[in-house]
Amino acid sequence: MLLAVLCLLAVLSFLIITTAAMSREHGEMQQARTSMMRARQLAESGIAVAAHPLIKAGDPLLQNHVSGIESYEAKVTTEERLLNLNALLTAERLPLLERIFMSWGLSLADAQDIAATLMDWTDADDLKRRPGSAEKLDYQHEGLPLNRPFASLDELERVARVEELNAAKPDWRTWFTLRGNGQLDINTASAEILAAVTGAPIEKAEQLVSSRTGPKGAPIQSLEEVAAILGIAGSDTSFMTLSGPTRHVESIGRAGDASCGIALVLDLNGGTPRMVEWREFSVKGAGLP
């Protein structure tokens, strides 16, 4: 009898402990969900501020510590800080792309072959531009190349010889966009991209970037100024702009341990802002450079 009572007590204790553990776990999951919702809400608040046409990069409103554990931090730049791959794939702009590939350590012949392969991928005909480029007969799969402009950067992974780009520049994706007006924004582009695309030494490109940032920094006012700083007077600057019309904003919201990142691309051309892209990203290792 005593044994039976003891057994019953043991079972009851087990049930009580298990139920308490399950209920604690449920409570923790609930808490994590609430924190995540709050983090997303905070990220959206940052996006709302950053998307406002009057907000400029560096505005103190872009950062807000709502409480000790809740905050958002937003950044404003332009999509034209990156190179529009489709815009580079024209006879006129192709030498720029070849120069970029060479800045990644590829030989002139390889740079020209790979740039031509990208052109072959997008142009309507099936005629190879160079012996080292690729058209229909060089692809194993039916329907390749697509013979139209790139619709996503993922498509690049299917292009012949892309493994050479992956080897030369594993983070090539951070250089290109398919948004924007096709020009390069001198006031938001990185020193690396500016040096590669103009052929200027990286030190001069860094000098240009520090002249527009920092406590005494001011936006570059003219393309002549750009040419003077980079030492490229007389070069073609028609692919450059002083102010890209496509706004790129990113915002990270944090609530306790939870965080949420949102990126938004807004076309401001023509007065009325038009949303071109909205995506969430995981915060670790992401964000604007």
Ligand SMILES: [Ca+2]
């Ligand atoms: Ca083609």
